[in-house]
Amino acid sequence: MAHMNTKNVQVSRAVGGSVAPIGVAAGRVNPRVYASPVLYQGPAPMCRPTQEPTPRSQRVIVQASTLERPPAFSSPVLAPKNDKPTVCITGASSGLGLNAAKSLASSGNWHVVMACRDFAKAEREARKIGIPKGSYTVMHLDLAALDSVRIFADMYKASGQRLDCLVCNAAVYLPTAKEPVYTADGFELSMGTNHLGHFLLVNLLLDKLKEAPNKDPRCIIVGSITGNTNTLAGNVPPKANLGDLSGLENMQPMADGGEFDGPKAYKDAKVCNMLTMCQLHKRLHESTGITFASLYPGCIASSGLFRNHVPLFRYLFPRFQKNITKGYVSEEEAGRRLMQVVASPDLKKSGVYWSFSNTSGSFENQLSEEASDDAKGSRLWDVSMKLVGLA
Numbered sequence: 001m002a003h004m005n006t007k008n009v010q011v012s013r014a015v016g017g018s019v020a021p022i023g024v025a026a027g028r029v030n031p032r033v034y035a036s037p038v039l040y041q042g043p044a045p046m047c048r049p050t051q052e053p054t055p056r057s058q059r060v061i062v063q064a065s066t067l068e069r070p071p072a073f074s075s076p077v078l079a080p081k082n083d084k085p086t087v088c089i090t091g092a093s094s095g096l097g098l099n100a101a102k103s104l105a106s107s108g109n110w111h112v113v114m115a116c117r118d119f120a121k122a123e124r125e126a127r128k129i130g131i132p133k134g135s136y137t138v139m140h141l142d143l144a145a146l147d148s149v150r151i152f153a154d155m156y157k158a159s160g161q162r163l164d165c166l167v168c169n170a171a172v173y174l175p176t177a178k179e180p181v182y183t184a185d186g187f188e189l190s191m192g193t194n195h196l197g198h199f200l201l202v203n204l205l206l207d208k209l210k211e212a213p214n215k216d217p218r219c220i221i222v223g224s225i226t227g228n229t230n231t232l233a234g235n236v237p238p239k240a241n242l243g244d245l246s247g248l249e250n251m252q253p254m255a256d257g258g259e260f261d262g263p264k265a266y267k268d269a270k271v272c273n274m275l276t277m278c279q280l281h282k283r284l285h286e287s288t289g290i291t292f293a294s295l296y297p298g299c300i301a302s303s304g305l306f307r308n309h310v311p312l313f314r315y316l317f318p319r320f321q322k323n324i325t326k327g328y329v330s331e332e333e334a335g336r337r338l339m340q341v342v343a344s345p346d347l348k349k350s351g352v353y354w355s356f357s358n359t360s361g362s363f364e365n366q367l368s369e370e371a372s373d374d375a376k377g378s379r380l381w382d383v384s385m386k387l388v389g390l391a
């Protein structure tokens with residue numbers, strides 16, 4: 001209730017004892033309205049493909065201000081019983097997340113919770129790529145709405161589902177945006193989704209993670225070479241630079257308070273991801289036993305991350321990476337790399353930013369000066385705690 005605004009929200013009627021998605025129109029969630037997470041496996045009556053909107057007769061329009069957060073323990077959409085180590089991957093409906101989900105689930109050793117903003121798409125993609133039935137659960141999570149993150153965390157805990165590893169993978173990249181777009185809470189979309197949504201999620205699930213039944217809890221935050229200015233790729237303008245973080249603190253479009261710049265906003269958010277991993281390691285690794293790590297999965301030049309780029313770029317970039325830089329990594333290979341950071345006993349070390357060589361495999365990489373700046377990380381922690389309502 002405290003997080004409601006007074007916009008109209010569309011709610012589907014409960015059917016057959018199942019709870020309908022709230023704030024969802026035809027499987028897609030409007031990030032600007034309150035949305036409830038839904039857990040389901042296999043075909044669900046409430047998840048319709050985008051072409052088939054909910055029939056008017058089954059729609060109810062309510063004032064969001066009258067909605068209560070659903071009582072977590074009364075939801076009938078609880079996860080099926082599952083005894084395997086469980087990894088929750090955000091943004092598992094595409095690219096790296098989807099392929100890591102497939103590798104982990106197909107190994108037979110892991111159950112995967114696919115935490116996705118478009119759960120109908122997640123289900124479709126899981127089937128298309130061949131993730132074995134019964135080895136995954138789709139849950140709704142929209143990182144661009146902090147209420148959705150809060151409810152996701154509540155529902156996850158209430159579901160009785162175990163949590164052995166949390167992977168903060170989802171991201172948006174707006175390379176051609178001329179104007180900022182904002183999350184439901186008024187943050188610039190890249191920073192709000194890629195950093196703040198994940199920052200809140202990790203903090204809300206820490207207690208659950210501490211209790212990981214496999215006694216090897218891990219929290220992985222996906223980083224990027226583009227945020228690291230100690231690399232060639234990180235020096236392609238515009239370069240990441242969080243400045244004094246006053247822009248973020250004051251909810252301006254850019255963390256450093258400068259003019260909006262789409263690619264820089266993404267890179268800045270990636271620096272925040274890596275700084276957050278370092279802070280989590282410093283603050284919590286020893287007391288919780290959780291392994292905190294980040295990684296650069298390689299240049300997955302054909303992934304959906306570039307969907308907002310101009311067509312010519314999308315055509316040339318994979319070819320350039322394959323033939324000139326040789327830095328190209330397929331989505332499948334990137335998924336296997338992420339799987340190693342989740343599951344390999346060799347990659348259990350906390351506080352590490354993993355990278356991969358095509359010839360010799362994983363290695364501990366160096367973060368840039370900014371991405372490993374402890375004072376900046378500490379300030380980012382304090383600012384982020386305030387912005388997500390935890391301080």
Ligand SMILES: NC(=O)c1ccc[n+]([C@@H]2O[C@H](COP(=O)([O-])OP(=O)(O)OC[C@H]3O[C@@H](n4cnc5c(N)ncnc54)[C@H](OP(=O)(O)O)[C@@H]3O)[C@@H](O)[C@H]2O)c1
Pocket residue numbers: 090091092093094095096097115116117118121141142143144145168169170171172193222223224225296297298299300301303304305306
């Ligand atoms: N591609 C690369 O070369 C590369 C390089 C370095 C690091 N990375 C990192 O790898 C990670 C995955 O990127 P990718 O290449 O796999 O991109 P991708 O294919 O575009 O996948 C991004 C995922 O994030 C999800 N997402 C976006 N906004 C969301 C929101 N508000 N709430 C929940 N989920 C949301 C997307 O959902 P939908 O399916 O609904 O769109 C999608 O599942 C990112 O952290 C990225 O920074 C990528």
